[in-house]
Amino acid sequence: MCPSTEEFNSDKNEYERKRGMLLKGIQSADQPTHPKTEKREEVQQDEKKEEEEEGMKGTKKK
Known part of the structure; x- marks a missing residue:
């Protein structure tokens, strides 16, 4: 059926x-599982870290 x-x-x-x-x-x-709100915060923190790392790379090249 x-x-x-x-x-x-x-x-x-x-x-x-x-x-x-x-x-x-x-x-x-x-990472352990978290409620969606905490995951969003983690993602935002990860994005900030990546941006900072990219910024540092940019300053080192100059």
Whole structure:
């Protein structure tokens, strides 16, 4: 028996969501899991660190 279209779509959406979480988990495998708000803050901190590192590289080249 085939699942209804609604059931299939909800399963697919859940699959995509879990897949996204797994991909994010692979990227931050060494970090413990946090609520979304904390993850956003971590990402912002990581971006700031990268910008600072790029800035330092830029100053060293001059």
